[in-house]
Amino acid sequence: MAKQGSERKEIFALKVRQWLPAWSAVEWNKKEHRSEPQHWFYQFSISAGYLKALSGIYARTTKERLRGSDDLGIQRRHETERSEEIARFIQFGYPWSDLSKSKRQLPEYNDLRKPGWLPTALVVNILTGTDTRRGKKVHPDDLIDVKEDANGLTRLSLPEKFTGKTWSPKDVPPIEVIDGQHRLWAFEDADLPEDFELPVVGFKGLDLSWQAYLFYTINIKPKKINASLAFDLYPLLRTEEWLSKFEGHAIYRETRAQELVDLLWSHPKSPWHKRINMLGEAGHKGTMVSQAAWIRSLLATFIKSREGKGKRLGGLFGAPVGISLLTPPWSRAEQGALLIFLGTHFKSAVGENKSEWAASLRKQPRVAGFSPTIDLAFFGTNSLLNQDQGVRALLYVANDVLYLCADQLSLGMWGGTTVEGSDESAVSEAIRSLEKRGDIAKFVEKMMNKLASYDWRASSSPDLTPEQALLKAAFRGSGGYRELRRHVLEHVSSGTDDIAKAADIALKALA
Numbered sequence: 001m002a003k004q005g006s007e008r009k010e011i012f013a014l015k016v017r018q019w020l021p022a023w024s025a026v027e028w029n030k031k032e033h034r035s036e037p038q039h040w041f042y043q044f045s046i047s048a049g050y051l052k053a054l055s056g057i058y059a060r061t062t063k064e065r066l067r068g069s070d071d072l073g074i075q076r077r078h079e080t081e082r083s084e085e086i087a088r089f090i091q092f093g094y095p096w097s098d099l100s101k102s103k104r105q106l107p108e109y110n111d112l113r114k115p116g117w118l119p120t121a122l123v124v125n126i127l128t129g130t131d132t133r134r135g136k137k138v139h140p141d142d143l144i145d146v147k148e149d150a151n152g153l154t155r156l157s158l159p160e161k162f163t164g165k166t167w168s169p170k171d172v173p174p175i176e177v178i179d180g181q182h183r184l185w186a187f188e189d190a191d192l193p194e195d196f197e198l199p200v201v202g203f204k205g206l207d208l209s210w211q212a213y214l215f216y217t218i219n220i221k222p223k224k225i226n227a228s229l230a231f232d233l234y235p236l237l238r239t240e241e242w243l244s245k246f247e248g249h250a251i252y253r254e255t256r257a258q259e260l261v262d263l264l265w266s267h268p269k270s271p272w273h274k275r276i277n278m279l280g281e282a283g284h285k286g287t288m289v290s291q292a293a294w295i296r297s298l299l300a301t302f303i304k305s306r307e308g309k310g311k312r313l314g315g316l317f318g319a320p321v322g323i324s325l326l327t328p329p330w331s332r333a334e335q336g337a338l339l340i341f342l343g344t345h346f347k348s349a350v351g352e353n354k355s356e357w358a359a360s361l362r363k364q365p366r367v368a369g370f371s372p373t374i375d376l377a378f379f380g381t382n383s384l385l386n387q388d389q390g391v392r393a394l395l396y397v398a399n400d401v402l403y404l405c406a407d408q409l410s411l412g413m414w415g416g417t418t419v420e421g422s423d424e425s426a427v428s429e430a431i432r433s434l435e436k437r438g439d440i441a442k443f444v445e446k447m448m449n450k451l452a453s454y455d456w457r458a459s460s461s462p463d464l465t466p467e468q469a470l471l472k473a474a475f476r477g478s479g480g481y482r483e484l485r486r487h488v489l490e491h492v493s494s495g496t497d498d499i500a501k502a503a504d505i506a507l508k509a510l511a
Contacts (some may be wrong), residue, residue: 008145011156013044013202033208033236033325042146042154042202043121047195048187049165054144054158055124055184056173067388083185090116090192121199122180123214126156127172128205128343134324134412139170146204156202178203178211179218208326212236238327239305239320256332257298261291263336266429270340271347275379287367287381293388298482301395302339308509314403322407329416333423337430342398345444349452350378350385357455361464382461384484389475390456393484397492400506401447401499408498409440447492447499454491486510 010280019039028036086091088097088104093114096104103109126146127138145157161167174369177184180437183198206214208279216237238252265276277288304315314320317335321328330338350358367376377383384390406412415430435441457464475484486507493503 004266008160009158009162011044012048012157013042013153013154013156015040015154016043016201030207031325034210035205035207037206037210039206041317041339042156042204043200044156044202045053045197045199047165047197048184048192049195050158050162051122051175051177051198051200052184052187053165053167054162054169054173055175055177055181058171078233079182083188085180086183087187087192088116090118090186090196092116092212092354118183118198120180120202122183123178123179123201123218124203125176125206126202127174127176131205133172134326136172138174142169142171142174144174145354175202178206178214208236209240212240216240236319236327244464253299253303254295256335257295257303258291258319259332260298260302260339261294263332263423263427264294264339264343265291267336267340267424269344269428269431271343271378276332287369287379287384287386289388289391294391297388297392297395300392301399308506309511310509312343312404313400313506316399316403316406316411319403321403322412324412326412328406328412331415331426333426334415334430336423337427340427341434342444343432345441345448346394346398346451347375347378349445349448350456351375353377353452355453355455357457360461361457364462369468377456382458384456384458384475386457389484390458392481393488394451396481396485397451397488397503397506398447400489401492401502404502404505405443405498409443411440414440443499450492450495450499451488454488457478471473482510 017040026036068368069143083099091097093116096109096112096114097116099109099112106146126144127133129138129140129143131137141161142159143161144154147157149155159167159169180198186192187196261276262278264272265268265274265278267273275288277290277296280290280292280488302315303318306312306314316328316338317330318327320326361377361380361383364376364380364382366372366376370376370379377385379386385394402409402411414434455468457468457472459469459476461472465473471487474480475487489503489507489510493500493507
């Protein structure tokens with residue numbers, strides 16, 4: 001309960017000591033966001049309005065970020081239906097909250113209303129003055145002071161200028177919600193009293209990896225939440241090494257790869273719309289790359305963990321990124337949108353390419369069923385871009401360059417917003433948001449122009465010189481993936497711009 005007056009508002013808390021000697025054997029690693037935590041946490045109650053303000057929980061739309069926190073990789077995705085259901089429960093209890101909308105309007109069901117108690121504690125982290133979130137810290141004026149009384153109670157002194165539910169932080173909010181953010185959003189989605197108090201378990205200075213671990217053990221381990229949804233709710237879980245030893249982590253990556261391939265096949269803006277052999281049907285050899293090949297390529301590129309000399313390369317969707325070593329908080333729709341955005345720019349660059357390799361492919365005979373509008377430089381039977389090896393090389397190089405330039409482009413600050421609606425509308429909205437990021441769009445256009453200038457003819461192309469045919473033959477088979485990746489990176493590394501420099505770093509990491 002908060003103590004109020006002319007001085008700083010205070011909350012009294014109980015200090016709960018939980019530590020075992022065996023825990024001291026855990027490997028602490030500050031660089032991996034696994035610093036040794038305090039050997040205790042706190043229990044207290046606070047009004048929902050206060051906690052919302054202190055933790056930066058504000059209503060979001062498809063076009064807005066979390067106010068105050070700028071989506072620092074901590075706040076989870078807002079599921080509107082879930083918070084609306086909680087709001088109904090708080091007001092009218094169970095089972096009335098589970099009734100259909102039509103039944104809730106009938107007076108004959110009023111006797112099903114009950115109190116909607118929320119006795120289960122939210123779990124939060126109180127940031128210290130040294131905690132950094134994507135290069136930002138809590139402003140000194142916004143810090144929460146934690147002090148113990150002689151009688152054993154702990155006092156949490158709220159920021160000096162804290163005014164209540166309308167207060168907002170100058171930069172990073174002083175509290176991070178680890179679990180229970182939808183209970184807070186319920187007070188935004190419904191007309192509920194702001195002085196309604198919630199029980200809270202509060203850690204102080206808890207590193208990000210331990211927050212992800214807590215979220216996992218609270219929500220996923222006992223409840224078996226859908227793995228794909230769980231990793232969207234807490235992106236940092238995608239990169240936790242301890243999870244890689246469990247089956248669920250591998251299933252997540254494979255499931256997400258399949259979901260992304262389905263988006264590439266189904267979304268009308270995708271350059272591969274209806275141009276992936278989803279069922280592995282016979283008769284499509286040379287005309288479409290199979291779904292299985294696409295999945296394997298995504299697992300080897302955008303969804304991979306770190307690889308290469310010094311572990312300098314990783315997947316944008318599956319490895320720690322940039323100097324902060326955090327995973328971009330992108331949902332399935334946003335990940336799909338990025339792939340479609342890259343593919344659209346690449347297909348456009350190939351379409352405008354008039355070089356020898358492209359002109360040669362366009363002169364070759366069309367396979368039955370190929371319309372006159374299909375660009376044979378992109379979808380022709382003798383184009384690497386319509387074969388397993390070429391798709392993987394394209395994904396490899398695009399991912400390598402973007403991964404190494406993520407900080408420069410502030411990629412982590414794009415996306416992470418709540419997008420309502422179907423997969424198609426969510427992907428379309430995410431593509432539009434990418435198009436508005438001129439710095440990213442310009443970089444991608446330049447990168448794709450470089451990639452399009454590479455000779456993408458396959459070894460089967462009839463107009464190759466003997467030397468060219470010999471070189472292309474080296475790209476066949478399982479060993480060809482690595483060779484083609486190297487060869488394309490060498491091509492892109494020519495020049496002095498940031499794209500060339502990133503390609504050169506990728507080459508050295510693979511040496």
